[in-house]
Amino acid sequence: MRFITLLIISLLLVIVFGCEDKTQLLFNQPAHFPNLLIPENNPLTQKKVDLGERLFGDKNLSIDSTIMCSSCHKAHLALADSLSISPGVYGRLGERNSPSLINAAYAPLINRDGGVAKLDIQALIPIEDHNEMGISILKLSKRLIQDQSYVDAFGEAFGRGPDGFTIPRALASYVRSLVDASTPYDKYLGGQKDSLSPAAQRGLHLFNSEELACSSCHSGPLLTSFEFENNGLYTDYADRGRALISLREDDVGKFRIPSLRNVALTAPYMHDGSLATLDDVIAHYASGGQSHKNKSHLLKGFSLSADQHLDLLAFLEALTSERDFTKS
Ligand code: HEC
Ligand code: HEC
Numbered sequence: 001m002r003f004i005t006l007l008i009i010s011l012l013l014v015i016v017f018g019c020e021d022k023t024q025l026l027f028n029q030p031a032h033f034p035n036l037l038i039p040e041n042n043p044l045t046q047k048k049v050d051l052g053e054r055l056f057g058d059k060n061l062s063i064d065s066t067i068m069c070s071s072c073h074k075a076h077l078a079l080a081d082s083l084s085i086s087p088g089v090y091g092r093l094g095e096r097n098s099p100s101l102i103n104a105a106y107a108p109l110i111n112r113d114g115g116v117a118k119l120d121i122q123a124l125i126p127i128e129d130h131n132e133m134g135i136s137i138l139k140l141s142k143r144l145i146q147d148q149s150y151v152d153a154f155g156e157a158f159g160r161g162p163d164g165f166t167i168p169r170a171l172a173s174y175v176r177s178l179v180d181a182s183t184p185y186d187k188y189l190g191g192q193k194d195s196l197s198p199a200a201q202r203g204l205h206l207f208n209s210e211e212l213a214c215s216s217c218h219s220g221p222l223l224t225s226f227e228f229e230n231n232g233l234y235t236d237y238a239d240r241g242r243a244l245i246s247l248r249e250d251d252v253g254k255f256r257i258p259s260l261r262n263v264a265l266t267a268p269y270m271h272d273g274s275l276a277t278l279d280d281v282i283a284h285y286a287s288g289g290q291s292h293k294n295k296s297h298l299l300k301g302f303s304l305s306a307d308q309h310l311d312l313l314a315f316l317e318a319l320t321s322e323r324d325f326t327k328s
Pocket of ligand 2: 112207212213214215216217218228229230231233254255256257258259260263266268269270271272281282285296298299
């Protein structure tokens with residue numbers, strides 16, 4: 001009886017509010033993940049996600065209509081890119097490697113240096129950046145208003161047209177839909193111990209060991225604490241990382257610790273894409289890295305047998321999502 005009453009109430013709610021899509025998306029929060037905080041002024045709805053996905057793959061978001069978000073964040077590469085530096089409009093190059101956007105919604109500060117405070121405004125950066133899409137948000141809004149199907153879709157999702165408020169919030173909603181816990185490692189954490197091969201289980205053990213200390217930084221279910229650290233890539237950093245934002249000398253060469261989810265798909269590695277393979281990454285950590293006054297004391301170097309090296313690789317490979325991001 002109670003159930004039927006609830007059902008009738010929900011149906012009425014859908015009839016009353018359904019058309020404006022004010023209903024909160026039934027967000028599939030993985031039980032072992034932290035709570036994803038969604039801003040009150042931008043509730044997550046399927047219409048926003050769909051609109052964001054359409055914008056994400058639209059070249060009209062760049063000044064010369066050649067570059068879309070997915071030019072640099074490719075669905076078959078966990079929303080990252082295989083180039084060290086992805087070209088933007090007119091072949092212009094920025095300075096950093098395109099990161100994966102899977103679970104990017106969890107980052108408390110956006111970008112590798114934490115320079116953007118909110119995901120809801122993040123998209124304004126690549127849209128307006130001279131080296132990325134190179135178009136002002138005003139010009140882009142005027143462009144999208146020419147297309148009635150966009151005007152309708154924005155109206156249904158936000159109750160207003162495409163503008164500097166709604167465009168980045170639609171894109172942020174799409175990024176929030178990329179929360180994912182479909183890796184063999186997640187099944188393992190859920191109790192299915194045989195979803196990791198014996199080699200990957202030994203690799204996990206190494207990953208968590210005091211000697212390698214990977215899990216001190218790449219910690220928890222997201223494989224990152226989101227802190228900023230210097231992992232000894234250079235003695236002299238061309239990109240000062242976190243220090244560009246904080247202006248503190250002790251932040252030089254510190255970058256946000258990346259999640260290692262889907263790391264087998266996101267080569268090349270590090271903020272500048274300077275390490276080509278996971279073998280190179282392991283060799284880097286085994287060496288202890290370059291000396292730098294800000295280098296974390298956790299990087300002491302270690303030595304692995306050839307088998308242990310393969311075990312660690314097997315664990316990193318078990319962090320690949322089974323969900324196919326090329327399909328929405
Ligand atoms: C020319 C390549 C390029 C294009 C085009 C591009 N991005 Fe990016 N994206 C990057 C790079 C490089 C970074 C890292 C920037 C940094 O750390 O300073 C990044 C970072 C991000 C982040 C932050 C990820 C995190 O973990 O902090 C998000 C979200 C994102 N991009 C979404 C988008 C959206 C949405 C668009 C389209 C409006 C877009 N990108 C277009 C290259 C690109
Ligand atoms: C002191 C903290 C710290 C420790 C310990 C650490 N890392 Fe990292 N790791 C980082 C930071 C910071 C970056 C990003 C550096 C950059 O962007 O240049 C990173 C980057 C990476 C990347 C590249 C990811 C990408 O998408 O580009 C991989 C892979 C990686 N680490 C694996 C490991 C493994 C395996 C271990 C253990 C052997 C380990 N890390 C230990 C902090 C750490």
